Amino acid sequence: MLKRKSVMFPIMLMMMLAMTSLFSLVAAEEKIYVLRASVDPAYEMPPAGHFNIFAPKCILPSGTWTRGFVLEQLAKYWYLNNSYSPWLAESWEETPEGLLVHLRRYVRWSDGMPFTAKDVVATFYCLHLTKHVIWTYITDVIAIDDFTVLFKTDNPKNPIVVYYALINPIVPYHQYGKFADKCRNALKTDNKTLYNEAFNELQNYRPEKMIGTGAYEIESVSMDQIVLKKREDYWGLRLGFTKGIYFDKVTLMNHPPDPQIAQMEIADQCDIEYHGGAILGQVYAAPRYINCTFAAYPSPSGTATFFNLHKYPFTLKEFRQAIAYAINISKAMLSVYSAYSKIPEDKLTGFDIPTMFSYFTQETWAKLKSYSYNPQKAEEILKSLGFKRGPDGVWVSPNGTRCEFEMIIHSGWGSGRVNTYLAQQLTEFGIKVNVKAIEPATVSDFLIRSEFEISSQYWGGVLPYFCAAVWTRNWLPTVVVPPGPSVGFPTVYEWEGKLVNVTELTLKMNVVDEATRKEIINLLALIFNEYLPFIQHYPRPGGPLFINFEHIDWPLPYKPQAKGKYKFPCPLIEAEDCAEWTYPFDQSLPFIVIKGLVKPKGLIVEQPTFYSYVTVYAKVEIPTFIGIDGREYGPYSVGSAIVVPKEDADRLVSEGKASYTPILPGLEALAEKLLSLEEKIKALEEAQLSLKSSMADLSSVISSIVILEAVVIIVLAAGLIISLALSLRRSGSR
Numbered sequence: 001m002l003k004r005k006s007v008m009f010p011i012m013l014m015m016m017l018a019m020t021s022l023f024s025l026v027a028a029e030e031k032i033y034v035l036r037a038s039v040d041p042a043y044e045m046p047p048a049g050h051f052n053i054f055a056p057k058c059i060l061p062s063g064t065w066t067r068g069f070v071l072e073q074l075a076k077y078w079y080l081n082n083s084y085s086p087w088l089a090e091s092w093e094e095t096p097e098g099l100l101v102h103l104r105r106y107v108r109w110s111d112g113m114p115f116t117a118k119d120v121v122a123t124f125y126c127l128h129l130t131k132h133v134i135w136t137y138i139t140d141v142i143a144i145d146d147f148t149v150l151f152k153t154d155n156p157k158n159p160i161v162v163y164y165a166l167i168n169p170i171v172p173y174h175q176y177g178k179f180a181d182k183c184r185n186a187l188k189t190d191n192k193t194l195y196n197e198a199f200n201e202l203q204n205y206r207p208e209k210m211i212g213t214g215a216y217e218i219e220s221v222s223m224d225q226i227v228l229k230k231r232e233d234y235w236g237l238r239l240g241f242t243k244g245i246y247f248d249k250v251t252l253m254n255h256p257p258d259p260q261i262a263q264m265e266i267a268d269q270c271d272i273e274y275h276g277g278a279i280l281g282q283v284y285a286a287p288r289y290i291n292c293t294f295a296a297y298p299s300p301s302g303t304a305t306f307f308n309l310h311k312y313p314f315t316l317k318e319f320r321q322a323i324a325y326a327i328n329i330s331k332a333m334l335s336v337y338s339a340y341s342k343i344p345e346d347k348l349t350g351f352d353i354p355t356m357f358s359y360f361t362q363e364t365w366a367k368l369k370s371y372s373y374n375p376q377k378a379e380e381i382l383k384s385l386g387f388k389r390g391p392d393g394v395w396v397s398p399n400g401t402r403c404e405f406e407m408i409i410h411s412g413w414g415s416g417r418v419n420t421y422l423a424q425q426l427t428e429f430g431i432k433v434n435v436k437a438i439e440p441a442t443v444s445d446f447l448i449r450s451e452f453e454i455s456s457q458y459w460g461g462v463l464p465y466f467c468a469a470v471w472t473r474n475w476l477p478t479v480v481v482p483p484g485p486s487v488g489f490p491t492v493y494e495w496e497g498k499l500v501n502v503t504e505l506t507l508k509m510n511v512v513d514e515a516t517r518k519e520i521i522n523l524l525a526l527i528f529n530e531y532l533p534f535i536q537h538y539p540r541p542g543g544p545l546f547i548n549f550e551h552i553d554w555p556l557p558y559k560p561q562a563k564g565k566y567k568f569p570c571p572l573i574e575a576e577d578c579a580e581w582t583y584p585f586d587q588s589l590p591f592i593v594i595k596g597l598v599k600p601k602g603l604i605v606e607q608p609t610f611y612s613y614v615t616v617y618a619k620v621e622i623p624t625f626i627g628i629d630g631r632e633y634g635p636y637s638v639g640s641a642i643v644v645p646k647e648d649a650d651r652l653v654s655e656g657k658a659s660y661t662p663i664l665p666g667l668e669a670l671a672e673k674l675l676s677l678e679e680k681i682k683a684l685e686e687a688q689l690s691l692k693s694s695m696a697d698l699s700s701v702i703s704s705i706v707i708l709e710a711v712v713i714i715v716l717a718a719g720l721i722i723s724l725a726l727s728l729r730r731s732g733s734r
Helices: 002-029 117-129 159-167 173-189 192-204 235-239 258-266 282-288 317-326 329-334 353-359 362-367 375-384 414-429 440-448 464-474 502-508 514-531 588-594 646-654 668-733
Strands: 034-039 075-078 083-086 089-095 098-103 140-145 148-152 216-221 225-230 249-254 292-297 301-307 404-410 432-438 454-460 492-495 498-501 534-536 542-548 613-618 641-645
Touching (some): 075 159, 083 089, 098 117, 098 159, 117 140, 117 148, 117 192, 173 192, 258 282, 258 542, 301 414, 317 375, 317 414, 317 514, 317 534, 329 414, 353 514, 404 414, 414 432, 414 454, 432 440, 454 464, 454 534, 464 502, 464 514, 492 514, 498 502, 613 646, 641 646
Parallel strands (some): 034 249, 404 432, 404 454
Antiparallel strands (some): 075 083, 098 148, 140 148, 216 225, 225 249, 301 454, 301 534, 492 498
């Protein structure tokens, strides 16, 4: 009995080990790698939120820093060195007709439809309906062929044309083509009614899903997060655009308030967050709990305080100047952020710091007012306007208007906290400001409808145009979607005895030579500095970007060849000191994920198989078949062009079903006749072979007969000789 047990024990142990190995294998196969980030701006759930990127309140909108996961663009723009990386486009060039873009072939939408130039044309005609600025500089978008698009313009070097042509997310024609086609027809016939009808239909369109060319699809949307699921059939994996995409899913948090983000960072509930460290001291606290860092990056934008210029006394530029002197922006910024970039001499111009240093002349610097904190100066201005303090210390205007206002802020965001601090300063000065925190996604709605007095907001952008457009174009009733009274920024200002149309100047900025562009920027800066359409808070070094190393292998946050590797807080960072991927303003996160530059920690990466695709032409009817890449092809008729992996193409050619030489249209009948003739020739050749075989057999028979006859003759001759010999012998014996 003991012996039997001793035999059974090793067997049972081996079975247990085998089952453990099996369970481990199953677990390994079911392992799902997830990247956790955030989405910005915050979104609303349906029915308010939706998947139409051309209408307000889109879920995963085109302006988010996560652009590229689902909807892709023709190229990726890098602010740090003003360059582009090809994406859906392979290349582009300037021609006398405009900007010519060559598209990547063999790209497919997430529903299996092919990506072509029609999709690009449809995208930009939908943008025409939304009054996109690119149409100020182009006259048409034309599909030259399936993979070539022309942006017609007299100035193909225009930085705005190049930028927006290449970075706008592209949508499918089979979803948005009906609106684009109606827009084109309306423009050709100058039918404004039809045009407005197309606009309204586009704004009311609510697609069931967001169809994209990207590596991910939207799997689910909840109030807390968007879940993206990787596409196994992503074109980039087949065509060698990426070396591998290592995350099965990406979860995008519905941008929580900054205090909640800070707690999530410390609790290891987030992998990357571009508003990371927005809570004062977070950059020092988080690394004590988890393996993380905070990367600072140069930011061309920042927070701001907007006024409703339709409402008195904000209609008075002197009143706005008094507010600028009454607040301490530096102190407010440092109360929220660990570091920020202080503008030299507090000169408010509406432009970012690089633009100021690159374009401003010494004459302009000398003319600019300095709005350093000076409450005494603010009081002098108000008194000169006839304002007086009331019994409670609150200022009262000459017409009896008590200076008590409501400020709406982005709930939980840094911009809201900065403006809350400024509101406290103004209240202490005698301009009482009551703060109302609202959902971040709804702040712009109040501004568009002009239902506010003071509001927190953002400004700036990667080109000088974007900075100027904030107050000269973006919030004007003629261009906002939907149209409305908006903030009330004027288009025309009086300057040195002349009326200056700042909107026209801003649009002109992109189509002139560098010297003229410099003149325009200097003039706009002086006008802004005098009229203060809003008060900008100059940006801190961006973010800072929270990077969690607990589960993710990220690229280095700073360039190895950088002049200095700063630890946060840091001085204003020069472009070459910061790695391109850490600059999120231009949506770098999807690019580095899709390019395979980031992966789960410890993941062993196998190099994917890439297929080379070629074109062959059907010589016969070819039924549906599965290619070596696992995709379904066919059926094809005679003469059809077939794009398949080279291995499948070689097989079809070797089988006589296809040719690398095109079969011209109209020659199908000739091809059939040639095929019939070929079959007849083969039959004739077979008959000839049969005849040859028969002749060979006949020849063999004849040869046998001749030999037999010779044998008979020899036998007969021998018989005669023997008979003659015997006769002679008889004769001799007688």
